[in-house]
Amino acid sequence: MSDPTTERGRGEVASAISTRTVQVMHEHTGRGPTKARTTIDRDFVAVVMEDSLTHAERNLVESGLAPKVLETRHDFQRLMSDELIGVVEEETGRKVRAFMSDNHIDPDVAAEMFVLEPIPEAGAVPGN
Numbered sequence: 678m679s680d681p682t683t684e685r686g687r688g689e690v691a692s693a694i695s696t697r698t699v700q701v702m703h704e705h706t707g708r709g710p711t712k713a714r715t716t717i718d719r720d721f722v723a724v725v726m727e728d729s730l731t732h733a734e735r736n737l738v739e740s741g742l743a744p745k746v747l748e749t750r751h752d753f754q755r756l757m758s759d760e761l762i763g764v765v766e767e768e769t770g771r772k773v774r775a776f777m778s779d780n781h782i783d784p785d786v787a788a789e790m791f792v793l794e795p796i797p798e799a800g801a802v803p804g805n
Contacts, residue, residue, distance in 0.1 A: 690768050691715040691722075697764045698724050698789060705757050706731055710787065719796070722765050724789040730782075743782045750787070754778040765791045 695713040703709035710726035730738070734746045762773045775792035 687717050691717050693768050694722065694724060694765060697768070698761060699726070701757055701760050701764065702726070702729060705753050708732075717769070720793045722769065722791040722793065724791075726787045726789075728785050729780075729787050730785050738782055746782065747780055750780045751778075754780075754789075761789060762791065765793075769793065771796070 692715070694715040694717075698715070699709040699713050706729075708729070708731045710729035712727040714725050716723045716725075730746070734749075737743070737746050758776055758778070761778075762776055765773050772794040773791045774794050777790040777792075778788070780787045
């Protein structure tokens with residue numbers, strides 16, 4: 678089996694994943710990040726976003742409540758996980774076998790990591 682992203686091109690697939698991930702973030706938090714970049718390697722997809730905190734979250738951080746902001750962000754990530762996994766599976770044509778997500782406050786950076794089911798090697802016998 679070949680890599681399904683080669684049909685459309687990794688750049689096009691990566692761009693679509695970035696755009697759709699920002700849209701999902703916006704739908705759930707009321708504001709999407711201003712920067713997003715997706716990297717696709719053989720069996721993983723990484724989406725790194727910047728400037729994603731809302732005005733309210735920034736106010737909480739300035740008030741010393743950064744841990745609460747991170748806790749809330751993790752809650753949002755759990756709520757969004759199925760939707761984000763669906764985006765990556767639709768765009769890459771491959772199944773996501775693991776998803777990890779985290780945020781950093783200063784600088785304001787978020788990362789979504791997707792581990793894909795491996796593509797069988799050419800000539801490989803399934804189960805061996």
